[in-house]
Amino acid sequence: MTKMPARTDLIADWRNWRSASAWAARFVGWAVETEGSSRSSALIRIGLAMLFWSRWAGELLLYMDRSPAGLFLAANFFVATALLFIGYHSRAAAVWAGAVGLAMYYYFGFQLGREPWTHHHTYLLAVAALLIALTPCGRSYSLDRYLAVMHAERMGGPPPAERGNLWGLRLIVVQLSVLYFFAAFDKSNHAFLSGARLEQIFLWYYAGSDYPAGLAWPATMASVAVVALEYCLALGLPFRRSRRFLVVPGLAFHAILYLTLPVYTFSATMALLYLAYFDTDAVDEVIARLHGTGPAPTARGEVS
Known part of the structure; x- marks a missing residue:
């Protein structure tokens, strides 16, 4: 005969279910139902346009590649990023710029063999542009905003x-x-944690074939610290309590990468996207203080 669960077990199961349900509701509210200031999104939009130019504009000037494909790519690149920067049809411009970035990454990079365009920082730029299209990035600091106010x-x-x-x-x-x-996770192996990979990088960029004395221990400690920091950033930055202790180390980490290795726009892109971690209304209050004015109106308008 099947034993009926005790009343205390039923109460515990009900409480656990309610707790899980409440957690899920909070997560859904955070993920897809939260409204906030559009200024953080607008700043990211403007920064991404400038990073697109910083990374690719010099390579896409019209005289660099006068083939039909090269001219077509350059025209799309400069028009899309210019619209993204000034904020005209901002979301469509973000999709356009992101699509151009992915075309450069996959087709021109992998298919046509432009190896520098296959690096992870180029993919991150393209994906970030596509994701910013899902935000109210045109409602502040944009031509769209000016036209709406007029x-x-x-x-x-x-x-x-x-x-x-x-x-x-x-x-x-x-x-x-x-x-x-x-x-x-990719670095969580003996080759990296032992310091061998960092030693190789140091020899390649700085020391040449002469192995410096005393390099092994610093390389090992730096390797372990890098992996530990990246795990902490992955799991801690989304949460306010831990974020306060991780933002400065994270930004310092990317600054060190930029100064010591050829990471191109990766560090600047990551620093810019850190804005997404912060409460948008808190960012808006900081901007208002800098302007010497009050925060942006909080009345709810149409949400899209």
């Missing part, structure tokens, strides 16, 4: 609120955490 003035109404749904920023947070986690 239209509201002509109609005699208030300017539209600089707010929107933040689920695109949540996806950027997930992207960064996944990047950090698998970067650490």
Whole structure:
């Protein structure tokens, strides 16, 4: 005969279910139902356009590749990134710029053999542009915003609120955490943790064939520290309590990478995307203080 669960077991199971249900509801609310200031998204949009130019503009000037494919790529690149920068049809421009970035990564990089375009920092730029298209990135600091305000003035109404749904920023947070986690996971082996990989990098870029005395222990300690930091950044940055202790080490880590290794725009891209971790209304308050004004209107407008 099947034994009926005790009443205390039923109560415990019910409490566990309610706890899990409440946690799931909170996660859904955080992930897809949160509204906030659009200024963080706008700053990321502008920064991404500048990073696109920093990484590729010099290689895509019209005289660099005068083939039909090269000219077509250059035209799409400069038009899309210019629209992204000024914020005209901002979301469409972000999708356009991201698609151009992926075409450069997959087709021109892997298929046509432009090896520098196959690096992870180029993929990150393209994906970040696509993800920022899912945010209200055109509602602040943009031509879209200017036109919306002018239209509201002509109609005699208030300017539209600089707010929107933040689920695109949540996806950027997930992207960064996944990047950090698998970067650490890929290094979690004896070849890296022993310091051998860092020794090889140091010899290649700095010391040449002469092995410096006393390099082994510093290389080992630095290797372990890098892996530990990347795991901490992956798991800790999304949470406010741990984020306060990790932002400065994370930014310092990327600054060191930029100064010591040819990582191109990777460090700057990561530093820019750190904005996605912070509460958008808190960022808006900081901007308002810098401007000497109050925070942006918090009245809820249309969310898209």
